[in-house]
Amino acid sequence: MYDVCIIGCGVIGAATAFELSKYQADVLVLEKENDVAMGASRANSAIIHAGYDPKPGTLMARLNVEGNAMAEQLCKDLSVPFSRIGSLVLAFTEEEEATVKMLYERGVQNGVPGLKIINADEIHEMEPEVSKDVRSALYAPSAGIITPWDYTLAFAETAVRNGVKVTLNARVTNIEKLPEGGYRLTTPQGVFEAKYVINAAGVHSGEIHEMVAEKTFTVCPNRGEYYVMDKSECFRAHHVLFQCPNKDGKGVLVTPTMDHNLLVGPNAEGVEDGDRVNNTAAGMAFVREKAYKTMQTINYRNAIRNFAGIRANTDKDEFQIGIAAENFIDLAGIKSPGLSSAPAIALEAVKLLSQCGFNPEKKANPITTREKKRFRFMNDEERREAIKENPAYGRVICRCETVTEGEILDAIHSPIPPCSVDGIKRRAGTGMGRCQGGFCGPRVVDILARELHLDPMTITQDGAGSQLLLAETKQEVSAK
Amino acid sequence: MTYDLIVVGGGPAGLAAACSAWEKGLKHILIVERDKELGGILNQCIHNGFGLHRFKEELTGPEYAGRFIKMLNDTGVEVMLDTMVLEINAQHQVHVISAAKGYEVLEAKSIILAMGCRERTRGAIGIPGDRPAGVFTAGSAQRYLNMEGYMVGKRVVILGSGDIGLIMARRMTLEGAKVLACVELMPYSGGLMRNIVQCLEDWGIPLYLSHTITDIVATNGRVSHVTVHKLDDKRQPIPGTNLEFDCDTVLLSVGLIPENELTRAAGIAMDPRTNGAIVYENMETSVPGIFACGNVVHVHDLVDYVSAESERAGAAAAAYVLNGVQQGNAITIVNGADVGYTVPQKIRVDNVPKAADIFFRVRRVFKDSVIEIKDGDRLVISYKREHMAPGEMEHIILPRKLLDTVTGNEITVSAREA
C-alpha cells in the first residue's frame, strides 16, 4: 500500500509529487495519458502571473503570489526556462483605466511587488509596437514567462529520481474506500491502494471528487485558442501584454515565449468535452480580431501553429482545495492562475495531509536540482565542450530549433521516458519551430524506434492511438 | 586554411555551383551538407521529369542528382556530410558542427548559399479542427514513402495542387492508398498541366478548385474525417457547399518558403516578395563575396533552372575570388503591373557580359500578352507571350546594349494583355 496516491500528473500533481518526494513517503502518481503534462499544463498562456487579478482574501490570490515568488529559484534549480519579463495590462478606454486602477489596488492588497500605473509614453517606450490608442497600463514587474510543460516535467522527473512512482496510461475508473482505512483505485494498469489520495485531475477533478464525496462543484471545461508565431515576430513584444480582464477571463494577450516565438490568444469558450482541444475558424478569427486592439502589426502569415487548451474552470470563483473526504484531498478546479500557483498549491497539499494525520519525516538529502543540456542556448565554448564529451551533441536533428541527437537521447533515457514524437518535442524541443517537425519528424521516429527497440509503426505522434505510419510498402516479399 | 569557396548545401543548387566554380578555376572548394548524402530533396523525388532542359532527357530526381554528383567526383571539391552550418557572417566565416569533427569555424574567400527551401505547414495556413496524427506535409510523406518505405495513410485528402502534392497523389495511389480528392484554394492549379493529367486524371482523382479544408476531425488520435467547402470570391467558405470525406490522412502541398535563417542572421538584405536574399545580376547578395542560388533565392518550377542559376553563381564566385570585387552602379528592377517579383532585383550594368537573365512570376493567368521593360516612360523592349501563369516562372534575356541605354537608376518590368 502506498502512503499517498496522486491522481493526475499535470503541473499540480507533479509539483505535489515533487514536494512529497522530499519526505519519507511512498508516493504513486496515476496519469491517464501516455505522458505527463498532457492537459491544461501543456496548452496555456505559459505565464507566471504576478497576482493582481484574483480577489483579495481568496486562496487564488495568496497561492498565486506565493507561487510566483517561488518560481525563480525553482526554475533555476530544475533548469526550467523562465524569465521575469514583467507584464502590462493595457487600458484603451476610460472604463478600462478604472479597471487598471482597481487591479492596482487588488495587487497591492494581494502583496504583489513593484506594481506601477504607467502612461502611454512610458508604454510606447517599453513596447513600441503597442497600439497608439493605449491610454495607460498596469505594470507588474514580477510577472514572468515559462515553458509550462517543462515545469511539469521538471517536477515529475525530479520526484521520480527521489523514488516517486509515476504510472502512465492509468485512468482512474473507480475509487473504493477500504474498511481498514485508505483507498483502492482501479485503472487499466491494475489496482492500486493508498492511505491518502490527492485529486489533481484537472478537468476531470469533478468526476474524481464524486467517486468519494458529494458533489460540491461543477467543472465547466473552457477552451482557449492560440496562435504561435515565427521567431521573426517575437520582437513585437518584450513583456506580457494583457488587455483588461472581463467576465470571460484575462482576455487576449500578446507575449514572447521562452523559445522566442510570439504567442497570441486565447479566447474563452465553454465546451462539453474537456478532452477535445480542437481549433475553430471562429475562435481563431476572434483571437486575431481582439489582438488587433493591442497591436495592429502582427503578421499572421508568419504563424507557425495554432493550438487550443482546456481550462478546468468551475462554477466557483475559487480553487477547490481542501479535504473532500477522510484522507482524500482535493486540489481541484485549478484554473488560471493554476500554473503560477502550482508550487504553492503543493505546499498546501502537504499541510492538508498533515491535517489528515500524515506527518512523514523529511529525507536527509532529497534531490532538488535537475540538469538539462539545451544546445540552442549554449555559447560556442559550451557547444565545443558538449560535442567533445558526446559526439551526438554534434548532430543536429531539428534544424529550426537546433536540437541535437544528444538531447533526443537524453530525453529518451530521462526518468519518465517518452514514447511519442511529441513527448520528445516537449523534452528536447524538436519540431517546435517553423517547419513544425516536417524535417525532423521522420528522424525522431527513427531514433525512438532504434533506442526503444520498437517497430516504427508503433511510434505515435502524441497520445495513444496517434500512430504516424499505417503500413509498410512492398509487403509481399518472396526470395529472389 | 582559407577556402576559396564554401558552398552551404549539397542539393542541386550547391552541386551545380561547386562544379561550375571548380571549372572556372577555384581550387579549394568545400560543400557543407547536413544530410548523410549529397543530392538534397532530389533523393526523395523518385519520379521522372527532371533534366529535359539540362540533359535533353527525362530523368528521375536521384538520376538528376547522380549526374551532378558524378561531375563533382571528377573535381577536387571537398565535401563535409552530416554537418550543420550554425552561422555565417559578413567576414566569410562559417560556423559548423558535426558529430565527427565537433565545432569548427571555417574561413572562406567567398560563400555560396544553397540551402533550398522548406514546406509551408498547417500552422502557416491555420486549418481549423483537431490536431491529430495524420496531417503531413507532402514532402514529409514523400520521404517516409520513397526512402523509409512507409505509408503515412490509406485514405487521403490532399490540400493544395502544387506539384509535390500531385506527385504524391499518384505515388500513394500506386502504393495502394485511396486518394479521395485534391483540394485547391485558388481558381487554378499551382502544378504543371502534365502532373494534373498524369497524377490526378489518370487515376480518377477529383480536383476541387476554389475549395479548402474547413475542419479536421480526429478519432482516437488520428485523422478520421475532413470537411471541404467551396470558396467565394473573397475566399470565404460558402455555407451549404460542404463535401465530407472519411479519411485517415491529410497531405499539405501549400507552398514552399526559402530557408534563409542563416542569410538573415548574417545581415544580408532580404526581399520580402521572394523571402530570399536580394541579388545582383551575378547572384551576389548585398554582402560582397556571398552569393546565393536555387530555391533559397526564389522557388523554382524546374530543377534545370536551379542548376543553370547555380552555375552562374559558381562562376561569379570564382570571378570574385580570382579577379576581385565587382564594382559599378546598380539599376534596380521595379515590379510593375502584375509582376510579383524579379530575380535579380538589381543589375550592375558594367558587370553584364552580353545580356542579363531576368526571372519573374506574374500575379495572374495571361493569354496573348506582352512583357514590357520600361526606363521611366520609355519602352526599352517588349516580349510576346502566348501564355503566362503564376505557377510558371518567366525568363527574359535583356541585352547589354539595351541596358546601356537606361538613363535612370531603375527599370520596370510589367505584364499586360496584348
Add this chain to the structure above:
Amino acid sequence: MKELVCIVCPKGCRLHVDEENDYAVTGNSCPRGAVYGHNEIKNPTRVLTSTVRLEGGLYPRCPVKTDKAVPKKLLMDIMQELNHVSLHAPVEAGQVVLANICGTDANVVVTKNL
C-alpha cells in the same frame, strides 16, 4: 472524337483526336502536340517510377523506374511485380532489376547508387 488537354508545354491546347480517322489530331499548335494526342488516345503509355526493398543500404528502399514508357493499363501489374523484389546493397543506377517487365519490352532499373 475524343477531347484532351495537351501537356507538351504549358499552353494547354485543347486537342481533338478522331479515332475513326487514324487518330488524326486537330486543335494542336505544334507538331509535338499532334504526336502526343495521337499516342495518348491510341496507346497511352507512362514511365513508371517506384521503389523496391533494399537490404544493407543507407535506406530500406531503393528507387527504380521502367527504362521506357509502358502501357498505362499495366502500371498496377508492374507494381505487383515490384513487391516481390528485394535487392542487396550496393546497387548502381542503371542496374536491371526486372527485365522485360510484364512482357512490355521495358526493364525495371535502379535509379540511384546505394
